[in-house]
Amino acid sequence: MWSLLMSRSERLLHLLQVLRRYRRPVSGQVLANELGISIRTLYRDIASLQAQGAMIEGEPRIGYVMKPGFMLPPLMFGSEELEALVLGMRWVADRCDRTLAEGALNVLAKVSSVLPSELRRELEESALLVGAPLQRPNNPPSHDILRSAVRSELKLRITYMDGDGIQTQRVVWPFALVYFDQSRVLMCWCELRNGFRNFRTDRILVTDETNERYPKRRAALLREWRKAHQEASKTILPESDRIGS
Structure with a gap:
């Protein structure tokens, strides 16, 4: 029942996360049961992920496995994941030395540049802020x-x-x-x-x-x-x- 409350993008993200747990091919029925969806919906979701570039190998009645190294499309970030990303990068940018701070800001810029407009606005308008520390650490050039x-x-x-x-x-x-x-x-x-x-x-x-x-x-x-x-x-x-x- 809970799967009915999920958006399609959330369901696709969850399917990717389930596939990552398996190192050997897993049957479509096992995946469908774990996700609480029909086998037809699973086949459609697999095809959709493959079209987006996910390296999922297999076919019906044989099983599916995802090759290691697949980079998660930014489209698949959920709201909590985006907020965690923004908060973490803001903390690094505020607390760490210049090199890491620049790296954190670059990460946010790169992610923002490839997000769909709705998610990009959510990232840029995140209300999770980093408070000033009581005492800033000394970050030597070394x-x-x-x-x-x-x-x-x-x-x-x-x-x-x-x-x-x-x-x-x-x-x-x-x-x-x-x-x-x-x-x-x-x-x-x-x-x-x-x-x-x-x-x-x-x-x-x-x-x-x-x-x-x-x-x-x-x-x-x-x-x-x-x-x-x-x-x-x-x-x-x-x-x-x-x-x-």
Whole structure:
């Protein structure tokens, strides 16, 4: 019954989302049952999506599968998805360094340029705004270098000053950059401490690129950090053990 209340565009979007969950061909009847529509309606919806460029392979009585990598047509954005996109990009544009801020505004411009007029107006007139923070974080120019090192899985040499003003030189394996409202934290494996350490970016005084790959993959380091964090969370660690020690 709920499917009768959906617009056709919402139903097509839901069909795409269902197809994404299956890696092997799934029968049309299974899809129709999940969507609460008739098999004839499903066939029409599949044909409509294929005409819009969706890489859906298959045929009746055999099954359907969608090739990975299909880009969702902007036409298929729902109202809540557009609002989430606008709010997220506005937050990035307001809170982050210049490079990310420009990237966020470019995303909004690109999406707006290909939306149908009704959805474009909805995007441009969104009433979800980003409030001013109590204190804006310091976004040093080195953030571009930090993000590049994380993406490329490269070691960095940094000079870091802790909360007591003590400076140390480190070689680190950066695997994530965390954006808090009032600070940014680089998550690393630290060769000096032979363990995971977090470094507030506004306390990194010098950042030198090494062009040397660290020996593990970024995703593996993140999994190891999560496991270590879960174990450490059973006890309360002092601040010096968590940030830059």
